[in-house]
Amino acid sequence: MTPLAALIRALRGPLMLIALGVLMVVHRSQDVSFSKTWPVLLILFGLMKLFERVAQRASFEEQRP
């Protein structure tokens, strides 16, 4: 695990938490129901996973040559 990948992995939780909070605020104040916006969390989770992989891969390739 590279430091960058580890960072991204560690940040996943807090970012998801913030996103959840924001969706809840929107749910409350803007009348955009959370039942419509929940996939955002899934997308965010997927993106974070993807970044983690990319960070991991990039550092492997740096080490190889």
Place this chain on the structure above:
Amino acid sequence: MKRGSIITPLLLILIGVVFLLKNIKPELPVFQIVFDWWPFLLIGWGGLRLIEILVSYFRGSALPVAGVSGGEWALVVILTLVGSSVWGIQRFSRGDHGWLRIGDMEFFHQTFDYPMDPAAQPAGAAPRIVIENLRGSIRVIGADTNEVRLTGRKSIRANNSRDADAANEKTRLEFTSTGDIVTLRTGQEQSSQARIRSNLEITVPRGASVEARGRDLDVDIADLQGNVDIVSDKAGVRLQNIGGKVRADLRGSDIIRGFDIRGDVELKGRGRDIELENVAGEVTINGSYSGETTLRRIAKPVRFESSVTNVRFEGLPGEMRLTLNRLATENATGPVEIRTRSKDVELAETNGAIKVNTTRGDVAIRQSTAPKSPIDVEISSGNIDLALPAAATFKLNAETERGAIVNDFSLVFKETTTERGSKLEGTLGAGPEIRLKTNRGEVSLRKVAPIETAPPGKAPKAEPKVETF
């Protein structure tokens, strides 16, 4: 050494402070505030965690494997479920019976019903009736009688029947009469614990005037000769066959409906829909109304004023419909004056002078009889469409700074093109002056289609025909 997160101590402190505040100052709606603002707790929690992780990353110390631990997620899920379900319930039952008092942690309420003993008080022929009822409904009916008769029901939401009984005891109805003034107080303010709604049915002498005050009231008044005066925060108002003046000052009405009112009507405040029909007096509406305002058959001047819209008629034998983005009238009596922003204006069969001034929106005017009074339209951005009968004679001054002018009316009018716009001017016989001006938009002058003539004096029930423009 691996340091623990700062979140856990902060959360503990926060919970401690909340409960301490609740114990020290029980009147503060602490839980209500927490439930209103809890999503920001999530954001703050996530933000703090984010900062912590970034700090330890740049310091080069060990990172946690997961930014938010499994236990924390469990807490978040519970918080979210509780928070959102409380909202859901609150939203469903906004202000109504199903209110949840989070402040006292009374999640499971029952409703207890207490019928009121029928009561009566003597009154003169034209008494003043003062009703104070914080929450609930008031139904007043005028009849040929010399007394004020009351029946009603009190519903109390409480944890158990003991609490409900106590609240019922505390909130005694006060019903007194001096002959000229009859006072009725439900005394709900005596009990702060339980949620009480009093539904009153009152029969009064026909000549009575009614004053109703409350916070969340449904008011239903019929067959009175006197005045009606209503002050409430939330309200639904229905009035029928009122002889005197009507005044309503409401801060959040869902509907105000009035039929057959012989006096003036004065509405103030905020709300949604207004519907007034067959009013013999003046109508003054002042405030902001987000729904639809419908006025029909108003004999005297009409004035509607909000922060963005200013409408005046000398009378309204026909109909006016006003929504947030559209104003349509049929058969209004002029001088008609309309000043508004971002609204389409459609005027059909106006009797008298017309003056329209809008910033954005289209204006359509249709007259199936030749106009005898001036028409003056000025728009910053929008199209103007004027349809007049073929026999109409008038002096025209039409201008658009950016756009075209379509003249299907008469070749007497001479068109001159300016830089990006156009002007159309001329005099066709003797008649009133018509001035149409838009800074940006198209101006069209047409002959009215002869099939469109509506019988005068009859208000259409459906959407005004101006729709077919």
